[in-house]
Amino acid sequence: MIAGVLSIVPALEEPRHLALISAHESQVIVGAVAQSIMIPAYVGFALYLYPTLRAENEALSLGFLGFRLIAATFHFIGVISLPLFLVLGHGFTQAGASDASHLEVLGELLRTARDLVNHVALIISLSLGDLLLFRILWRSRSVPRWLSGWGFLGIGAAISASFLVLLRLTDVVTPLYLAMNAPLGLQSFVFAVWLMTRGFATNTSTTAHQHG
Secondary structure, three states, X not given: OHHHHHOOOHHHHOOOHHHHHHHHHHHHHHHHHHHXXXXXXXXXXXXXXXXXXXXXXXXXXXXXXXXXXXXHHHHHHHHHHHHHHHHHHHHHHHOOHHHHHHHHHHHHHHHHHHHHHHHHHHHHHHHHHHHXXXXXXXXXXXXXXXXXXXXXXXXXXXXXXXXXXHOOOOOOOOHHHHHHHHHHHHHHHHHHHHHHHOOOOHHHHHHHHHHO
């Protein structure tokens, strides 16, 4: 979650972002590094849970892991898009009026593509995987059902927010989009704390051991 916050590049959210990129190059670098950290974090979480989840439902656990790998791919695409902004930004500062207008069009196209990758394709793939995860946990009662149910509701809101971005009915950094993603963000934090402090229910651990 910390890496997710640091992956935000404020300069890219400004209307004339290409004019600001060169002066805020450090933001772009920090954003790329932070988003890179999220790749092993997302995949590692799924790999760590997979042996226990497989004991409950192998098909759904494979689906969960598969969607995490897909999300990691979208993360990687988001990372490699950031250096392209630096290239366009440097070119923009040195270009004439005619070339600068063309670069602005390319910059806006790249920003839109990155938003669609990070806030539509990535979020939807993560959410679909998490639906499978919480389906397993709901049926097995490995964690309290209120926590799994909260996950289902948060996922629904997050997917809805992504479709609003896809349809251009809202932008990424808006109160509406952030509010729709807040329930899942808070649930993810509570879920993480629960796993670190309480773990899965004892009967699940026993089942996993028996099938191991």
